[in-house]
Amino acid sequence: MPLPPSNSDMLIATYADDTAIxxxxxxxxxxxxxxxVxxxxxxxxxxxxxxxxxAQKxxxxxxxxxxxxCPEVTLGAPIPRANKVKYLGVTLDKRLTYGPHITETAKKCKYKLKKT
Structure with a gap:
């Protein structure tokens, strides 16, 4: 059951139950x-x-x-906007700086190192 086709300016990325459009x-x-559309x-x-x-998730x-x-988009209800999202374990910010991802990863590493 393939998803509806997209055009050349659209990309649909799926992995397990995660989908990015x-x-x-x-x-x-x-x-x-x-x-x-x-x-x-x-x-x-x-x-x-x-x-x-x-849509709220x-x-x-x-x-x-x-x-x-971008103007608001809906899928039956408005889809909430965010300044950063996590997709497949990678935090992406709106400027694609990876700063939030690096910060979160560094915090996790620091925590793990303190436990050992």
Whole structure:
């Protein structure tokens, strides 16, 4: 049961029960519009297969070097925005600096070293 097809500016990454849907465009508004169209197709597909997704457990983040955020997107309900997300154990911030990931990893290492 493959997911609905995306276009060349969309990327769907899945691993086990984690899914990331990425929309790329120089314009945040266009990226958001592409994402919304795909989410509408996805919602129809999910309904057809009787699969539910909790939009409140989903996260919307804009990766950009410029300030500003994409307009809101919905999947039956608004998807909450975040400044950082964790995907497959890697913390990604909105500027893709990996700073939060390095900080969290260093804290974990420091804690483990203190225990030994």
């Amino acid at each position: 990425l929309s790329r465009n120089k314009s945040p508004e266009a990226a958001s519009s592409q994402m919304q 795909y989410l509408q197709d996805l919602n129809r597909w999910l309904t057809r297969w009787s699969i539910g997704i909790n 989903s996260t919307h983040i804009t990766f950009a070097t410029r300030r500003g955020a």
